[in-house]
Amino acid sequence: MTPTSPQLTERVLADRVLGGWLGRIAGNMLGKPVEQGEVWTRDRIDRYLRQAEALPLTDYLPEPPSDDVELALRPEWRACVRGRIHGSCRDDDVDYAVLGLHLLETHGFAFTTEQVGELWLLRLPYLQTFTAERAAYRNLANGLKPPLTATYDNPYQEWIGALIRADVFGWSCPGVPRRAASLARRDAVLSHTGNGVYGAMWAAALVSAAFTAPTPRAALDAALTVIPASSRLARVVRRTISLHDSRLSWEDTLATVEEETGGLGWIHTVPNAAVITAGLLYGDGDFTRTVTLTVRGGLDTDSNGATAGSVAGVLCGASAIPAQWTDPLEDRVRSAVFGFDGVRISELAERTVRLTEL
Numbered sequence: 585m586t587p588t589s590p591q592l593t594e595r596v597l598a599d600r601v602l603g604g605w606l607g608r609i610a611g612n613m614l615g616k617p618v619e620q621g622e623v624w625t626r627d628r629i630d631r632y633l634r635q636a637e638a639l640p641l642t643d644y645l646p647e648p649p650s651d652d653v654e655l656a657l658r659p660e661w662r663a664c665v666r667g668r669i670h671g672s673c674r675d676d677d678v679d680y681a682v683l684g685l686h687l688l689e690t691h692g693f694a695f696t697t698e699q700v701g702e703l704w705l706l707r708l709p710y711l712q713t714f715t716a717e718r719a720a721y722r723n724l725a726n727g728l729k730p731p732l733t734a735t736y737d738n739p740y741q742e743w744i745g746a747l748i749r750a751d752v753f754g755w756s757c758p759g760v761p762r763r764a765a766s767l768a769r770r771d772a773v774l775s776h777t778g779n780g781v782y783g784a785m786w787a788a789a790l791v792s793a794a795f796t797a798p799t800p801r802a803a804l805d806a807a808l809t810v811i812p813a814s815s816r817l818a819r820v821v822r823r824t825i826s827l828h829d830s831r832l833s834w835e836d837t838l839a840t841v842e843e844e845t846g847g848l849g850w851i852h853t854v855p856n857a858a859v860i861t862a863g864l865l866y867g868d869g870d871f872t873r874t875v876t877l878t879v880r881g882g883l884d885t886d887s888n889g890a891t892a893g894s895v896a897g898v899l900c901g902a903s904a905i906p907a908q909w910t911d912p913l914e915d916r917v918r919s920a921v922f923g924f925d926g927v928r929i930s931e932l933a934e935r936t937v938r939l940t941e942l
Contacts, residue, residue, distance in 0.1 A: 599901040602933035607897020610909040615885030617661035621850025626882040641876040669912035677890040684752035697730040712920040716740035720775035746772035747783035754791025756939040761789035765810035782811040783853035794898040800864040824861040834866040863892045
């Protein structure tokens with residue numbers, strides 16, 4: 585596929601795709617230590633940052649200021665806080681991007697949902713899957729076929745798992761959000777239904793639109809066109825946009841949406857999409873402000889940071905991402921996907937760019 589925008593030259597495309605990969609990995613690393621939404625609320629995250637004298641946040645999370653805080657962080661924090669990062673930590677938010685790249689390289693853009701499942705069984709360890717993905721994996725191993733893999737004994741069908749798998753479909757379809765959403769849907773129905781599938785379509789379209797959109801708001805508007813306007817996901821994203829347009833503060837916008845989506849839980853697609861939307865709008869194209877606001881928004885912090893970082897990285901390009909985010913990654917990815925552990929981020933980006941030419 586040849587990019588249609590006259591501004592999207594080969595050089596710019598390569599920089600934007602690399603920006604997406606770097607942004608996803610950096611945003612994931614930023615949010616990983618506080619990934620437990622029922623514990624790490626917005627207020628608690630900001631208290632942690634104030635205690636560590638790290639507000640405004642402009643870098644990875646600081647080390648815990650006390651032993652009590654240390655015990656509450658995810659155990660991986662020692663490899664994810666500033667000054668301790670040497671390459672990326674392994675995480676499913678990055679594993680699925682790697683696996684999605686492998687899917688497109690292996691089967692092309694005409695891949696089937698069944699082929700997604702086959703690659704999961706071949707390349708992805710069962711114990712590195714969670715919630716809806718683990719339920720679908722178990723169903724695959726027991727011989728079930730899609731779409732039954734998404735619905736049988738799976739109470740997580742509208743959680744965020746499919747959304748975090750969607751970025752590669754946007755990176756490989758720059759400026760063509762409907763095509764990106766179609767690919768994401770084919771992947772998502774292996775494990776999700778309803779708003780879980782819409783979340784994947786929305787995220788893929790959002791990343792794709794970021795290649796040619798002039799602003800985050802324009803990318804968000806484009807992404808809304810690929811999902812049903814009456815869906816709860818679309819309504820919450822529109823609500824978040826309207827609160828931003830009314831000049832409500834970032835804090836008040838998230839507090840309002842949280843009250844209106846209460847009860848869905850911290851891993852559900854809908855409230856997390858609101859946090860991502862707010863981060864992009866109030867970040868206003870600035871990479872650092874976007875990822876830090878998104879992670880400070882709480883809920884599924886590492887997944888939200890990864891998606892917002894991907895979109896922001898595509899919008900600005902790798903060359904405009906500040907070095908404090910990219911240098912510690914050392915151009916290296918840890919991954920549970922068989923055959924990919926230790927792969928270079930730059931190589932993943934180059935391979936993604938080659939897909940855009942198909």
